[in-house]
Amino acid sequence: MIEKPHHVPERLGLLSATAADPYLTEDLLKGVQGHGGVDLAKVVEPLPEDDARWSVEPLRDLVDDAKYQFKDNRTDADSWLAPRLHATLRLTRREAADKRIWNHLALAVAPDYVAWRHAPAPTQGGSEPRINPARFKGAPDRQCFSRLWWAAEMFRNGQDYAPVVAACANQDLIHNALRMDLVDHRPTAQALVRVLERGIAGTGREINGLMTAINIAGATLVYDALAPDEPRDPEALRQWIAEAESAPPVPRHDLPTGPDEEPVPEKSVATLTEYFAELFETAPVRGRVPQA
Structure with missing residues (x-):
């Protein structure tokens, strides 16, 4: 398995997909050997020096702790890392939508974590096992770190990250949810977690x-009307981001605290949970015997 880069940058930067390509070597994708990192630093666009959020050390510490704590079950690292990554890297959604920051985190800061979490797997045609390149630079539902950050953003209930832990314990849920615009509706996200928790x-x-x-039902039913949400207060997020400079490292044993936003109305979550439970009775589940 590849090791931590010899040169880890002190600050996050922006690494374009084109600039990243030469560093997605066959040795890296086979999990044999990473890169030193020095040459990669030359093609990175810097982020503002006066913003404490771009410090790499807290992120590097997090992934090292995850690798140690979950060495016997790597999939479980997602539920632990997602809320802590989100609370450490305090981004606006616009910032998080810039794939270049995730390219840099995956290739320059923690390629060893990507290779550890998404180990080389057999490819079609029986060729030598490789890491999916999308884990380093890819869509938000595939890229190693952006998928966790967005899962935390979508499934947190205001400042409460507990639903994120439950959601990230199911790989199929977060993979599907991150590709659905509906999950941007907070009651929908919370209801999905309830459905999961209720078995x-x-x-x-x-x-x-x-x-x-x-998804099909959402084309004909406006979930906002069935389960209204509280309007978000942008000031809460701005304040939370501003506090990044003085925030201590996120706790390792307790969950961190997110932006001080209003939680999702309980009545809306309960309404949608029951609705989804009814939908599931007739959902197209492969292999399930239809009810008479």
Whole structure:
């Protein structure tokens, strides 16, 4: 397995997909050997020097702790790392939508973590196992770190990250959810977690079937009308981001605290949870015997 780069930058930067390509070497994708990092630093666009959020050390410490704590079950690292990554790297959604920051984090700061978490897997045609390049630079539902940050953003309930832990314990849920615009509706996200916690749907096939049914129903039903949400206060997020400079490292054993936003109205979550439970009864779950 590849090791931590010899040269780890002190600050996050922006690494374009084109600039990243030469560093996605065959040795890296096979999990054999990474790069030293010195040459890569020459093609990175710097972020503002006066912003404490771009410090790499807290992020590097997090991934090192995750690798140590979850060495026997790497998939479980997602639930632990997602809320802590989100609370450490305090971004606006616009900033998080810039793939260049995730390219840099994956290739320059923690390529060893990407290779550890998403180990080389057999490819079609029986060729030598490789890491999916999308884990380093890819869509938000695939890239190693952006998928966790966005999962935390979508599934947190105001400042409470507990629903994020539950959501990230199911790979099918977060993969499907991050590709659905509907999950940007906070009551929908919280209801999905409730459905999971109540054991209504849990396997990959069940989650896939439920998400398909929700998406189809959403084309004819406006979830905002069925389950209204509280308007978000942008000041809460601005304040939380401003506090990044003085914030201590995120706790390792307790959950961190997110922006001080109003939680999702409980009535809306309960309404949608029941609605989704009913949808699931007729959802297209592969292999399930239809009810008479």
